[in-house]
Amino acid sequence: MQQFKERNIVILTGAGISAESGLDTFRDPSGIWAKYDYRRVATPEGFRQDPALVHEFYNMRRREAASRAPNAAHLALARLEQEWPGGFLLVTQNIDGFHESAGSRKLRHMHGALNSGLCAGCGARFPHEGDMDEASRCPVCTEVGKVRPDVVWFGEMPYFMEEIFDALAVADLFLSIGTSGTVYPAAGFVREAKQAGAWTVELNLEASGGHFDTIIEGRASETVPDFVNRLIAKPYP
Numbered sequence: 688m689q690q691f692k693e694r695n696i697v698i699l700t701g702a703g704i705s706a707e708s709g710l711d712t713f714r715d716p717s718g719i720w721a722k723y724d725y726r727r728v729a730t731p732e733g734f735r736q737d738p739a740l741v742h743e744f745y746n747m748r749r750r751e752a753a754s755r756a757p758n759a760a761h762l763a764l765a766r767l768e769q770e771w772p773g774g775f776l777l778v779t780q781n782i783d784g785f786h787e788s789a790g791s792r793k794l795r796h797m798h799g800a801l802n803s804g805l806c807a808g809c810g811a812r813f814p815h816e817g818d819m820d821e822a823s824r825c826p827v828c829t830e831v832g833k834v835r836p837d838v839v840w841f842g843e844m845p846y847f848m849e850e851i852f853d854a855l856a857v858a859d860l861f862l863s864i865g866t867s868g869t870v871y872p873a874a875g876f877v878r879e880a881k882q883a884g885a886w887t888v889e890l891n892l893e894a895s896g897g898h899f900d901t902i903i904e905g906r907a908s909e910t911v912p913d914f915v916n917r918l919i920a921k922p923y924p
Protein backbone atom coordinates (compact mmCIF):
# COMPACT_ATOMS: atom_id res chain seq x y z
CA MET A 688 0.00 0.00 0.00
CA GLN A 689 1.52 3.31 -1.02
CA GLN A 690 1.46 6.63 0.86
CA PHE A 691 -1.85 8.39 0.45
CA LYS A 692 -3.03 9.90 3.69
CA GLU A 693 -4.54 13.36 3.17
CA ARG A 694 -4.28 12.93 -0.52
CA ASN A 695 -6.83 12.92 -3.29
CA ILE A 696 -8.80 9.86 -4.24
CA VAL A 697 -11.03 9.56 -7.31
CA ILE A 698 -13.11 6.41 -7.69
CA LEU A 699 -15.05 5.24 -10.76
CA THR A 700 -17.66 2.52 -10.38
CA GLY A 701 -19.61 0.55 -12.96
CA ALA A 702 -22.26 -2.13 -13.13
CA GLY A 703 -19.95 -4.76 -11.60
CA ILE A 704 -20.16 -3.18 -8.15
CA SER A 705 -23.92 -3.78 -8.13
CA ALA A 706 -23.78 -7.30 -9.61
CA GLU A 707 -23.77 -8.96 -6.19
CA SER A 708 -26.78 -6.88 -5.21
CA GLY A 709 -28.61 -8.81 -7.93
CA LEU A 710 -28.54 -6.34 -10.84
CA ASP A 711 -27.35 -7.45 -14.26
CA THR A 712 -24.22 -5.92 -15.75
CA PHE A 713 -24.25 -4.81 -19.40
CA ARG A 714 -21.56 -6.76 -21.20
CA ASP A 715 -21.24 -9.98 -19.24
CA PRO A 716 -22.64 -13.00 -21.16
CA SER A 717 -26.09 -12.73 -19.58
CA GLY A 718 -25.90 -8.94 -19.38
CA ILE A 719 -28.43 -6.31 -20.34
CA TRP A 720 -26.96 -5.74 -23.81
CA ALA A 721 -27.28 -9.46 -24.55
CA LYS A 722 -31.04 -9.18 -23.99
CA TYR A 723 -31.79 -5.71 -25.34
CA ASP A 724 -30.68 -3.77 -28.39
CA TYR A 725 -29.08 -0.67 -26.88
CA ARG A 726 -30.04 1.35 -30.01
CA ARG A 727 -33.73 0.79 -29.21
CA VAL A 728 -33.62 1.44 -25.45
CA ALA A 729 -30.60 3.67 -24.76
CA THR A 730 -30.39 6.26 -27.53
CA PRO A 731 -32.36 9.46 -28.27
CA GLU A 732 -33.33 7.92 -31.64
CA GLY A 733 -34.73 4.83 -29.92
CA PHE A 734 -36.82 7.02 -27.62
CA ARG A 735 -38.22 9.01 -30.56
CA GLN A 736 -39.14 5.79 -32.37
CA ASP A 737 -40.68 3.88 -29.47
CA PRO A 738 -41.03 5.83 -26.21
CA ALA A 739 -43.26 3.14 -24.70
CA LEU A 740 -40.53 0.52 -25.06
CA VAL A 741 -37.92 2.81 -23.52
CA HIS A 742 -40.19 3.67 -20.56
CA GLU A 743 -40.88 -0.03 -20.06
CA PHE A 744 -37.14 -0.81 -20.02
CA TYR A 745 -36.38 1.82 -17.38
CA ASN A 746 -39.53 1.05 -15.36
CA MET A 747 -38.31 -2.53 -15.14
CA ARG A 748 -34.83 -1.42 -14.07
CA ARG A 749 -36.31 1.06 -11.54
CA ARG A 750 -38.43 -1.69 -9.99
CA GLU A 751 -35.47 -4.08 -9.87
CA ALA A 752 -33.25 -1.50 -8.18
CA ALA A 753 -36.01 -0.67 -5.67
CA SER A 754 -36.23 -4.33 -4.68
CA ARG A 755 -32.49 -4.71 -4.04
CA ALA A 756 -29.98 -3.22 -1.65
CA PRO A 757 -26.38 -2.04 -1.66
CA ASN A 758 -23.72 -4.64 -0.86
CA ALA A 759 -20.50 -4.65 1.15
CA ALA A 760 -18.60 -2.88 -1.63
CA HIS A 761 -20.96 0.13 -1.67
CA LEU A 762 -20.82 0.28 2.13
CA ALA A 763 -17.03 0.17 2.17
CA LEU A 764 -16.80 3.15 -0.21
CA ALA A 765 -19.19 5.15 1.99
CA ARG A 766 -16.96 4.38 4.99
CA LEU A 767 -13.85 5.38 3.06
CA GLU A 768 -15.45 8.75 2.26
CA GLN A 769 -16.22 9.32 5.96
CA GLU A 770 -12.80 8.33 7.22
CA TRP A 771 -10.57 9.71 4.50
CA PRO A 772 -8.93 13.02 5.49
CA GLY A 773 -7.93 14.03 1.97
CA GLY A 774 -9.83 14.87 -1.20
CA PHE A 775 -12.45 12.37 -2.28
CA LEU A 776 -14.76 12.01 -5.27
CA LEU A 777 -16.86 8.97 -6.15
CA VAL A 778 -18.01 8.93 -9.77
CA THR A 779 -20.49 6.29 -10.83
CA GLN A 780 -21.76 5.18 -14.22
CA ASN A 781 -24.55 3.36 -12.41
CA ILE A 782 -28.07 4.72 -12.24
CA ASP A 783 -29.29 2.40 -9.45
CA GLY A 784 -28.90 4.69 -6.42
CA PHE A 785 -27.07 2.13 -4.26
CA HIS A 786 -24.16 4.44 -3.45
CA GLU A 787 -26.53 6.98 -1.85
CA SER A 788 -28.40 4.23 -0.01
CA ALA A 789 -25.05 3.05 1.35
CA GLY A 790 -24.29 6.57 2.62
CA SER A 791 -22.03 8.05 -0.05
CA ARG A 792 -22.38 11.82 -0.42
CA LYS A 793 -19.35 13.05 -2.37
CA LEU A 794 -20.86 11.31 -5.35
CA ARG A 795 -21.52 12.22 -8.97
CA HIS A 796 -23.87 10.28 -11.23
CA MET A 797 -22.21 10.81 -14.61
CA HIS A 798 -24.86 8.74 -16.45
CA GLY A 799 -27.86 10.12 -14.55
CA ALA A 800 -30.14 8.27 -12.14
CA LEU A 801 -33.31 6.17 -12.15
CA ASN A 802 -34.83 8.31 -9.40
CA SER A 803 -34.66 11.42 -11.55
CA GLY A 804 -36.77 12.61 -14.48
CA LEU A 805 -35.91 14.98 -17.31
CA CYS A 806 -38.32 17.06 -19.37
CA ALA A 807 -37.35 17.07 -23.05
CA GLY A 808 -39.60 20.14 -23.42
CA CYS A 809 -38.38 22.61 -20.79
CA GLY A 810 -35.15 20.87 -19.75
CA ALA A 811 -36.11 20.58 -16.06
CA ARG A 812 -34.65 17.75 -14.00
CA PHE A 813 -36.72 16.58 -11.05
CA PRO A 814 -36.92 13.75 -8.48
CA HIS A 815 -39.02 10.86 -9.75
CA GLU A 816 -40.34 7.70 -8.12
CA GLY A 817 -42.29 4.81 -9.61
CA ASP A 818 -43.15 4.11 -13.23
CA MET A 819 -42.96 6.69 -16.00
CA ASP A 820 -44.88 6.59 -19.27
CA GLU A 821 -46.00 8.69 -22.22
CA ALA A 822 -48.80 10.20 -20.10
CA SER A 823 -46.35 11.46 -17.45
CA ARG A 824 -46.57 15.20 -16.84
CA CYS A 825 -43.59 17.49 -16.29
CA PRO A 826 -43.93 18.91 -12.76
CA VAL A 827 -42.32 22.18 -13.90
CA CYS A 828 -43.82 23.14 -17.30
CA THR A 829 -46.82 20.74 -16.89
CA GLU A 830 -46.50 19.43 -20.45
CA VAL A 831 -47.54 15.82 -21.04
CA GLY A 832 -45.49 13.44 -23.19
CA LYS A 833 -42.11 15.11 -22.82
CA VAL A 834 -40.88 13.40 -19.69
CA ARG A 835 -38.03 10.88 -20.02
CA PRO A 836 -35.72 9.08 -17.60
CA ASP A 837 -32.87 11.36 -16.53
CA VAL A 838 -30.25 8.94 -17.79
CA VAL A 839 -27.52 9.72 -20.28
CA TRP A 840 -27.95 7.75 -23.48
CA PHE A 841 -25.40 6.77 -26.11
CA GLY A 842 -24.47 9.81 -28.11
CA GLU A 843 -25.34 12.19 -25.23
CA MET A 844 -22.91 14.05 -23.02
CA PRO A 845 -22.39 12.61 -19.53
CA TYR A 846 -22.88 14.91 -16.53
CA PHE A 847 -20.24 16.62 -14.33
CA MET A 848 -17.44 16.19 -16.86
CA GLU A 849 -15.62 19.40 -15.94
CA GLU A 850 -15.68 18.66 -12.22
CA ILE A 851 -14.56 15.06 -12.79
CA PHE A 852 -11.64 16.00 -15.04
CA ASP A 853 -10.59 18.67 -12.52
CA ALA A 854 -10.54 16.02 -9.79
CA LEU A 855 -8.60 13.59 -11.99
CA ALA A 856 -6.01 16.28 -12.70
CA VAL A 857 -5.04 16.36 -9.00
CA ALA A 858 -5.65 12.70 -8.17
CA ASP A 859 -3.07 10.73 -6.18
CA LEU A 860 -5.05 7.50 -6.26
CA PHE A 861 -7.56 6.37 -8.89
CA LEU A 862 -9.72 3.29 -8.35
CA SER A 863 -11.79 1.71 -11.12
CA ILE A 864 -14.31 -0.76 -9.72
CA GLY A 865 -16.59 -3.14 -11.64
CA THR A 866 -16.44 -1.51 -15.03
CA SER A 867 -15.37 -3.01 -18.35
CA GLY A 868 -13.82 0.31 -19.39
CA THR A 869 -15.42 0.23 -22.81
CA VAL A 870 -17.60 3.35 -22.75
CA TYR A 871 -16.01 6.78 -23.13
CA PRO A 872 -15.41 9.21 -21.57
CA ALA A 873 -15.30 7.07 -18.40
CA ALA A 874 -12.96 4.61 -20.12
CA GLY A 875 -10.42 7.44 -20.49
CA PHE A 876 -10.30 8.40 -16.80
CA VAL A 877 -7.44 6.02 -16.00
CA ARG A 878 -5.26 7.73 -18.58
CA GLU A 879 -6.05 11.19 -17.17
CA ALA A 880 -5.27 10.01 -13.64
CA LYS A 881 -2.02 8.40 -14.77
CA GLN A 882 -0.99 11.63 -16.46
CA ALA A 883 -1.61 13.43 -13.16
CA GLY A 884 0.80 10.99 -11.51
CA ALA A 885 -1.81 8.95 -9.67
CA TRP A 886 -1.44 5.34 -8.61
CA THR A 887 -4.11 3.59 -10.68
CA VAL A 888 -5.82 0.48 -9.36
CA GLU A 889 -8.47 -1.71 -10.97
CA LEU A 890 -10.74 -3.88 -8.84
CA ASN A 891 -12.75 -6.12 -11.14
CA LEU A 892 -13.91 -9.71 -11.47
CA GLU A 893 -11.37 -10.07 -14.27
CA ALA A 894 -8.81 -7.60 -15.61
CA SER A 895 -10.49 -5.38 -18.20
CA GLY A 896 -7.34 -4.92 -20.27
CA GLY A 897 -6.98 -1.26 -19.27
CA HIS A 898 -3.60 0.18 -18.29
CA PHE A 899 -3.55 0.11 -14.50
CA ASP A 900 -0.57 0.01 -12.12
CA THR A 901 -2.25 -2.58 -9.93
CA ILE A 902 -5.01 -5.05 -10.80
CA ILE A 903 -6.98 -6.85 -8.11
CA GLU A 904 -9.24 -9.56 -9.47
CA GLY A 905 -12.23 -10.86 -7.55
CA ARG A 906 -15.75 -10.08 -6.43
CA ALA A 907 -16.26 -6.46 -5.48
CA SER A 908 -18.02 -7.41 -2.23
CA GLU A 909 -14.73 -8.97 -1.09
CA THR A 910 -11.98 -6.99 -2.81
CA VAL A 911 -13.36 -3.50 -2.11
CA PRO A 912 -13.86 -3.84 1.70
CA ASP A 913 -10.44 -5.48 1.92
CA PHE A 914 -8.76 -2.69 -0.07
CA VAL A 915 -10.56 0.02 1.92
CA ASN A 916 -9.59 -1.59 5.23
CA ARG A 917 -5.96 -1.68 4.22
CA LEU A 918 -6.05 1.91 2.93
CA ILE A 919 -7.61 3.26 6.14
CA ALA A 920 -5.52 1.15 8.52
CA LYS A 921 -2.19 1.76 6.89
CA PRO A 922 -2.13 4.76 4.62
CA TYR A 923 1.65 4.91 5.19
CA PRO A 924 3.72 1.86 4.28
Ligand code: NAD
Nearest residue numbers: 713714720725798839840841842843844845869870871872
Ligand atom coordinates in the same frame (compact mmCIF):
# COMPACT_ATOMS: atom_id res chain seq x y z
P1 NAD B 1 -19.02 4.98 -27.43
O1 NAD B 1 -18.70 4.12 -26.27
O2 NAD B 1 -17.98 5.13 -28.45
O3 NAD B 1 -19.44 6.42 -26.95
C1 NAD B 1 -20.54 6.52 -26.16
C2 NAD B 1 -21.01 7.93 -26.24
O4 NAD B 1 -22.19 7.99 -25.51
C3 NAD B 1 -20.05 8.85 -25.63
O5 NAD B 1 -20.19 10.12 -26.19
C4 NAD B 1 -20.51 8.83 -24.20
O6 NAD B 1 -20.17 10.00 -23.57
C5 NAD B 1 -21.98 8.73 -24.36
N1 NAD B 1 -22.65 8.13 -23.24
C6 NAD B 1 -23.19 8.86 -22.41
N2 NAD B 1 -23.82 8.16 -21.50
C7 NAD B 1 -23.72 6.92 -21.77
C8 NAD B 1 -24.21 5.75 -21.16
N3 NAD B 1 -25.00 5.74 -20.09
N4 NAD B 1 -23.86 4.62 -21.69
C9 NAD B 1 -23.11 4.66 -22.74
N5 NAD B 1 -22.66 5.75 -23.37
C10 NAD B 1 -22.95 6.89 -22.88
O7 NAD B 1 -20.37 4.43 -28.01
P2 NAD B 1 -21.10 4.91 -29.34
O8 NAD B 1 -20.32 5.92 -30.08
O9 NAD B 1 -22.49 5.23 -29.03
O10 NAD B 1 -21.08 3.56 -30.05
C11 NAD B 1 -19.94 3.07 -30.67
C12 NAD B 1 -20.19 1.65 -31.03
O11 NAD B 1 -20.14 0.90 -29.81
C13 NAD B 1 -21.55 1.39 -31.60
O12 NAD B 1 -21.61 1.60 -32.97
C14 NAD B 1 -21.76 -0.04 -31.21
O13 NAD B 1 -21.33 -0.92 -32.21
C15 NAD B 1 -20.94 -0.22 -29.98
N6 NAD B 1 -21.76 -0.43 -28.80
C16 NAD B 1 -21.86 -1.69 -28.36
C17 NAD B 1 -22.59 -1.98 -27.26
C18 NAD B 1 -22.62 -3.38 -26.78
O14 NAD B 1 -22.59 -3.62 -25.61
N7 NAD B 1 -22.70 -4.33 -27.63
C19 NAD B 1 -23.23 -0.98 -26.58
C20 NAD B 1 -23.11 0.30 -27.04
C21 NAD B 1 -22.35 0.58 -28.15
Ligand code: APR
Nearest residue numbers: 701702703706712713714780865866867870891892906907
Ligand atom coordinates in the same frame (compact mmCIF):
# COMPACT_ATOMS: atom_id res chain seq x y z
N1 APR C 1 -17.34 -7.78 -8.76
C1 APR C 1 -16.52 -7.02 -9.52
N2 APR C 1 -16.64 -6.87 -10.83
C2 APR C 1 -17.63 -7.51 -11.44
C3 APR C 1 -18.54 -8.33 -10.73
C4 APR C 1 -18.36 -8.45 -9.33
N3 APR C 1 -19.16 -9.21 -8.56
N4 APR C 1 -19.42 -8.85 -11.61
C5 APR C 1 -19.07 -8.36 -12.81
N5 APR C 1 -17.99 -7.56 -12.73
C6 APR C 1 -17.30 -6.84 -13.78
C7 APR C 1 -17.31 -7.49 -15.13
O1 APR C 1 -16.25 -8.41 -15.25
C8 APR C 1 -17.18 -6.31 -16.08
O2 APR C 1 -15.82 -6.03 -16.37
O3 APR C 1 -17.96 -5.61 -13.96
C9 APR C 1 -17.76 -5.15 -15.29
C10 APR C 1 -19.08 -4.61 -15.82
O4 APR C 1 -18.90 -4.06 -17.11
P1 APR C 1 -20.11 -3.56 -18.01
O5 APR C 1 -21.19 -4.57 -18.01
O6 APR C 1 -19.58 -3.16 -19.34
O7 APR C 1 -20.68 -2.30 -17.21
P2 APR C 1 -20.13 -0.80 -17.18
O8 APR C 1 -18.66 -0.77 -17.35
O9 APR C 1 -20.71 -0.18 -15.98
O10 APR C 1 -20.81 -0.19 -18.45
C11 APR C 1 -20.57 1.18 -18.74
O11 APR C 1 -22.19 1.12 -20.47
O12 APR C 1 -24.19 0.90 -21.67
C12 APR C 1 -23.49 1.54 -20.71
O13 APR C 1 -24.80 2.93 -19.49
C13 APR C 1 -24.14 1.74 -19.40
O14 APR C 1 -23.06 2.91 -17.57
C14 APR C 1 -22.99 1.79 -18.40
C15 APR C 1 -21.79 1.81 -19.31
